[in-house]
Amino acid sequence: MSDQHLLAMHHSEVQVSVELETPDVTLNLGPQHPSTHGVLRLVAKVDGEVINEVEPVIGYMHRGYEKLAEVRTYPQIVALVSRIDWVSGYASEVPLMVAVERLMEIDPPARAQHIRLVLTEMARISSHLVFLSSYPLELGAATPLMHSLRERERVLDLIEMVTGGRFHPNFNRVGGVKPAAGAGSDQKKVVQDLPEGFSQQTLAAMDDVIGVCDDMEDLVLGNEIFVERTRGVGIIPTDLALEYGVSGPNLRASGVMFDIRKTDDYLPYDRFDFDIPTGENGDCFDRYHVRLQEIRQAARIIRQAIETMPEGDLQAKVPRIIKVPKGETYVRAENPKGEMGYHVVSEGGRGPYRLKIRSASFSNLSVLPWLLKGQLVPDVIAILGSLDFVLGDVDR
Amino acid sequence: MTALFDSFWPLLVLKVLVIAAVIPGVALVFIFAELKISAHMQSRIGPYFAGGRWGWAQPLADGLKFMQKEDLVPEDADRPVFKLAPMIVLMGTLAVFVIVPFSPKLIVRDLDVGVFYALAAGSVTTIGVLMAGWSSANKYSLMGGLRAGAQLIAYELPLILAVVGVVIQAGTMSMNGIVAAQIEPVFHLGDFAIRLPFLLQGQVIGFAIFMIAALAELNRTPFDMPIAESELVMGYLTEYSGIRFTMFFLAEYAGMFSMSAIAATLFLGGYYLPGVPAGALDWLGPLILMGKVTLLVFIIIWLRWTFPRLREDQLQSLAWRWLIPLALANIAVTAVAKVVF
Amino acid sequence: MTESPSEVPAAPVAVGIAERYGEMVGALSTSGDFATPRIRVSPESWVDTHRTLKEHLPFFSFLSAIHWSTEVAVGDPPEEEVEERFEVFTRLSDVSKGEGVIISTDISKDDPRLPTLVGVFGGANWHEREAHEMFGIVFDGHPNLELLYLPEGFEGYPLRKTFPLLSREVKPWPGTVDVEDMPSTENVEAGEETGEVEGE
Numbered sequence A: 001m002s003d004q005h006l007l008a009m010h011h012s013e014v015q016v017s018v019e020l021e022t023p024d025v026t027l028n029l030g031p032q033h034p035s036t037h038g039v040l041r042l043v044a045k046v047d048g049e050v051i052n053e054v055e056p057v058i059g060y061m062h063r064g065y066e067k068l069a070e071v072r073t074y075p076q077i078v079a080l081v082s083r084i085d086w087v088s089g090y091a092s093e094v095p096l097m098v099a100v101e102r103l104m105e106i107d108p109p110a111r112a113q114h115i116r117l118v119l120t121e122m123a124r125i126s127s128h129l130v131f132l133s134s135y136p137l138e139l140g141a142a143t144p145l146m147h148s149l150r151e152r153e154r155v156l157d158l159i160e161m162v163t164g165g166r167f168h169p170n171f172n173r174v175g176g177v178k179p180a181a182g183a184g185s186d187q188k189k190v191v192q193d194l195p196e197g198f199s200q201q202t203l204a205a206m207d208d209v210i211g212v213c214d215d216m217e218d219l220v221l222g223n224e225i226f227v228e229r230t231r232g233v234g235i236i237p238t239d240l241a242l243e244y245g246v247s248g249p250n251l252r253a254s255g256v257m258f259d260i261r262k263t264d265d266y267l268p269y270d271r272f273d274f275d276i277p278t279g280e281n282g283d284c285f286d287r288y289h290v291r292l293q294e295i296r297q298a299a300r301i302i303r304q305a306i307e308t309m310p311e312g313d314l315q316a317k318v319p320r321i322i323k324v325p326k327g328e329t330y331v332r333a334e335n336p337k338g339e340m341g342y343h344v345v346s347e348g349g350r351g352p353y354r355l356k357i358r359s360a361s362f363s364n365l366s367v368l369p370w371l372l373k374g375q376l377v378p379d380v381i382a383i384l385g386s387l388d389f390v391l392g393d394v395d396r
Numbered sequence B: 001m002t003a004l005f006d007s008f009w010p011l012l013v014l015k016v017l018v019i020a021a022v023i024p025g026v027a028l029v030f031i032f033a034e035l036k037i038s039a040h041m042q043s044r045i046g047p048y049f050a051g052g053r054w055g056w057a058q059p060l061a062d063g064l065k066f067m068q069k070e071d072l073v074p075e076d077a078d079r080p081v082f083k084l085a086p087m088i089v090l091m092g093t094l095a096v097f098v099i100v101p102f103s104p105k106l107i108v109r110d111l112d113v114g115v116f117y118a119l120a121a122g123s124v125t126t127i128g129v130l131m132a133g134w135s136s137a138n139k140y141s142l143m144g145g146l147r148a149g150a151q152l153i154a155y156e157l158p159l160i161l162a163v164v165g166v167v168i169q170a171g172t173m174s175m176n177g178i179v180a181a182q183i184e185p186v187f188h189l190g191d192f193a194i195r196l197p198f199l200l201q202g203q204v205i206g207f208a209i210f211m212i213a214a215l216a217e218l219n220r221t222p223f224d225m226p227i228a229e230s231e232l233v234m235g236y237l238t239e240y241s242g243i244r245f246t247m248f249f250l251a252e253y254a255g256m257f258s259m260s261a262i263a264a265t266l267f268l269g270g271y272y273l274p275g276v277p278a279g280a281l282d283w284l285g286p287l288i289l290m291g292k293v294t295l296l297v298f299i300i301i302w303l304r305w306t307f308p309r310l311r312e313d314q315l316q317s318l319a320w321r322w323l324i325p326l327a328l329a330n331i332a333v334t335a336v337a338k339v340v341f
Numbered sequence C: 001m002t003e004s005p006s007e008v009p010a011a012p013v014a015v016g017i018a019e020r021y022g023e024m025v026g027a028l029s030t031s032g033d034f035a036t037p038r039i040r041v042s043p044e045s046w047v048d049t050h051r052t053l054k055e056h057l058p059f060f061s062f063l064s065a066i067h068w069s070t071e072v073a074v075g076d077p078p079e080e081e082v083e084e085r086f087e088v089f090t091r092l093s094d095v096s097k098g099e100g101v102i103i104s105t106d107i108s109k110d111d112p113r114l115p116t117l118v119g120v121f122g123g124a125n126w127h128e129r130e131a132h133e134m135f136g137i138v139f140d141g142h143p144n145l146e147l148l149y150l151p152e153g154f155e156g157y158p159l160r161k162t163f164p165l166l167s168r169e170v171k172p173w174p175g176t177v178d179v180e181d182m183p184s185t186e187n188v189e190a191g192e193e194t195g196e197v198e199g200e
Helices: A005-022 A065-069 A076-081 A086-104 A108-140 A143-163 A199-221 A224-230 A238-244 A247-255 A285-306 A359-366 A368-372 A377-387 A391-395 B001-006 B008-041 B058-067 B079-099 B114-135 B139-170 B175-183 B203-218 B242-266 B278-306 B313-341 C010-025 C043-054 C124-135 C166-170
Strands: A025-029 A041-047 A050-055 A327-335 A340-346 A354-358 B187-189 B192-194 C030-031 C037-040 C059-068 C086-091 C100-107 C114-117 C137-140
Touching: A041 A368, A041 A377, A050 A368, A050 A377, A050 A391, A050 C043, A065 A076, A065 A354, A076 A086, A086 A108, A086 A327, A086 A340, A108 A199, A108 A224, A108 A285, A143 A199, A199 A224, A199 A285, A224 A285, A224 A377, A238 A247, A238 C059, A247 A285, A247 A340, A285 A377, A340 A359, A340 C059, A340 C086, A354 A359, A354 C059, A359 A377, A359 A391, A359 C124, A368 A377, B008 B058, B008 B079, B008 B242, B008 B278, B058 B187, B058 B242, B079 B114, B079 B242, B114 B139, B114 B175, B139 B175, B139 B203, B139 B242, B139 B313, B175 B242, B203 B242, B203 B278, B203 B313, B242 B278, C010 C030, C010 C037, C010 C043, C010 C100, C043 C086, C043 C100, C043 C114, C059 C124, C086 C124, C100 C114, C124 C137
Parallel strands: C037 C100, C114 C137
Antiparallel strands: A025 A041, A041 A050, A327 A340, A340 A354, B187 B192, C030 C037, C059 C086, C086 C100
């Protein structure tokens, strides 16, 4: 049944209820709700099953990052920012470090950049696997959750092997990555590189990750009920997406082939071969499909990066106390959720004068009042889930 | 002793007590089966500690836990309706077991209108669900109750129409009569009589429609929109806790048992298996029936954990635009075939 | 190889981008320092600038503000004196080559007002609400200038430099003192024996 036909049927049903003059019910979805990905509150005016108007209320997780950043030094801020988008912790640290390095005119060594790239792509796989598992759960299928999260554990174990942390690695330093210290009191000062066996385990894990992608493609994308629930639902038109700043897989699902990894060079992506998956319609199905393909591409990048990892230092020579000269710069990165950027305004201090964090989910979510108007209540859950936002990212 | 079995009222009381005791027990077994099967489908183990390594005492433990919970009724709720709703749902489900034939002799009452009675008694649960949704004084429950009401009413029709096909083919509504009709040989190969269950005698579409409609009547995925955990918390069940929740829960699994038992009797031959001598059927029959029921229950559990849920309007359109016309066509073809052959 | 392979976009490229877009809108000044093209416009031409640039740079990234002040309640004050004012800045970019410009304007500190961009870019809605509640800047014509993050009844504008952080009042900032020395930055071959090394 074509989209227009479905829409016409919706409208005709709405007209009938208007004639019967049933008053609207104000339904409060959240802030405690199994499906809203955190503390999001949607105040919806509902007519039967159709939503007339929705107003998202956010700010339940506002932690004041931008103000906190003004009272911290740059290395201390790194520990903060991995908690913005807690599902893909590592990827949020990288653009901040690149911005500081740009202002200080330091070039991190090649090995450090490769390690940053590998860990960022692993964060991307981790974040997308969470999406792949939780989205069918919201639609009612409980089994993909278990299978996807099992593979995610492999990736998180790898990240932990290198950085010591699964979600909040705090692994970046100005000028490179943190040289891992050994264990024991006399080893504290000795630098260690990547742990032994990391390369083999990574390559093996990537095979498993691609295996689970194949499984999900068959079991979820091939499932008729899933297709019925997501095709033609929650279409974001391209011009609306650009106006509202929707970025990342959501934008690519609407047909815009744009990936910051190809256009900006905060990390050496130009040395690797990868495709940019895009969708056709911009509906929920396409968003799922795009993220699934992105996992495959991320695994591809990681394989290439591991095989061509250069030798070298892990951190450039930087002064003990980091003081950044006066200047302003904006660096953005292709985070799993979308475009994440840091606008650093430095007035020569040990910390920024003003740090503006451009988080992807904030812009992705701002399109919600437009998107949910006229949708059915079960579709709200399908659409919310497909935008793949995290409240920490929305609220900072 | 035989005098006991001959006089009407004591026998009836005995049978009712057996039903009331055995069916929840079987439901507990099915609950455990669901926990374990779903776990293994999801690369988990499932219950592990309660009762040793197999965790078989898990449903018992859950039952005991529910029984000692506080009796909560929401302040704004409609108290009598709230308290009555789970009882109606459970009684409606248990009432179906009156006509389930476990063997030619082991049936509570072989009513002449057996199938008709079963469907009618099963429909009483719809009222219980609507009562639950309304009296909970909770917008989510109300929405869940309305969705459930619409769904149950919509899927009653395909259920009944699918059964009509079988009734036409068997020529009787009595459950024992339907099994007897399936015992009759369809044709003979020399001296060897070929007997086929109705499933293989052309009621494939009827069986499919019956199973789909049964899933919808039980509010199980892919038709569990009314409960829709991830959307409406628990739909019409949100405000229920403790024993009242247990009654709904038991009613669901008892309903699975009863629907599977009816399907097994109508379509798969009930307590009969070819090659079993008539005398042995009296004590072998229940085992055969339970075997078929277990197979169908396994399929129902399997479907739950594989599919996402259908949206309400898709659910309705499936019932009204696909199942009912198919069921009507099934009836027409069956009637014609019955007359012609 | 040990030399760094990546290069930031050379400053001339950024300056060129800034000048190109600056010319389109008659900017007051342009700059391309640190690979960040920026143009500065007057508040009166704020909306027209965005309307003109929307055709070339349709992606609305964000809108935010900076409170420039020499006296700060938290953190380090700027090295040199700055004139006290609010600076509102937005970033627009395109989705083919990834070019982007930061457009900024200065407004007065006493009566910070600016016309709203909601008519040009719908996405500015939430960003302007956030700038309003954090800095106190009023956006004329905004349909719904309510608090976005902060709870109802919150008083004050948190991101202004005059707004103190309670935790800093209570306890002084430990600041820059590292509690232990950083490990040596000499490279060690992966897998080489370095005394008692545990694990892999």
